[in-house]
Structures are given as structure tokens and as C-alpha cells.
Amino acid sequence: xxxxxxxxxxxxxxxxxxxxxxxxxWFSDAVSIWSRLPGVLSVTVYTAQFSLGPKHGVEVWSEIxxxxxxxxxxxLSGEIQADFIAHAQAAPGVVIAGPARVVGDxxxxxxxxxxxxxxxxxxxx
Numbered sequence: 001x002x003x004x005x006x007x008x009x010x011x012x013x014x015x016x017x018x019x020x021x022x023x024x025x026w027f028s029d030a031v032s033i034w035s036r037l038p039g040v041l042s043v044t045v046y047t048a049q050f051s052l053g054p055k056h057g058v059e060v061w062s063e064i065x066x067x068x069x070x071x072x073x074x075x076l077s078g079e080i081q082a083d084f085i086a087h088a089q090a091a092p093g094v095v096i097a098g099p100a101r102v103v104g105d106x107x108x109x110x111x112x113x114x115x116x117x118x119x120x121x122x123x124x125x
Contacts, residue, residue, distance in 0.1 A: 005105040012098035013058045039069025
């Protein structure tokens with residue numbers, strides 16, 4: 001069931017010095033492969049402009065249906081798994097992976113009692 005608000009898995013990278021051309025190909029391949037991951041709605045690559053940004057200058061934003069998409073990525077098999085692994089193995093020497101994070105719309109991801117639109121958590125037993 002899709003989330004009631006937008007959520008993204010954000011992976012960060014730096015480009016190895018002198019490897020911009022190869023990195024552009026690597027990121028293009030990332031969009032193609034990551035777009036096929038289960039639960040992914042879209043993939044966009046962003047870069048900091050005018051050196052106004054975080055330490056890791058390139059970010060791959062994958063919009064996900066909901067947080068269960070992350071669990072489904074752990075269960076990849078077949079062609080998508082092979083493509084994803086090959087893409088990851090091509091990264092060293094081209095890009096340097098940084099930290100990843102999950103972000104979502106502020107109002108949608110805040111529980112209603114705190115002013116957002118997310119329903120309250122189920123009662124624990």
C-alpha cells in the first residue's frame with residue numbers, strides 16, 4: 001500500500017578525481033537499474049551547484065512507494081539482482097559512496113497529535 005506522503009531513499013556519492021565521464025555513465029546506469037527496483041516510483045540524480053552543498057556532491061533520490069520497498073530490495077533475485085550487483089561492483093574507481101538516508105514530506109510523516117497528517121501508531125500489545 002503506497003504511503004500517504006512522498007518518501008525518498010537518498011544515496012550520496014562523490015566522483016573520483018578525473019573520472020567525470022565514467023561517473024556520468026555510471027549515474028545514467030544507476031537511474032536505469034534503480035528505477036526497476038521494487039517499490040521505486042522514480043529516480044533522479046542531483047548535484048550541488050556553485051559548491052553550495054554537502055560534502056558528498058551527488059545525490060541519487062529514489063522516490064519509494066513506502067518503507068516496505070527497502071525490505072523488498074533485500075530480497076532481490078534474478079536479472080535485477082545481477083544487474084544491481086554488477087553496477088555496485090563497477091563503482092570503485094569511479095564514484096565514492098557516502099551515507100544514505102530516507103526522507104519524507106514533513107507534514108505527512110509527522111503523527112497527527114504533533115500537527116501532521118500521519119495517522120496515530122497502532123496500540124502496542
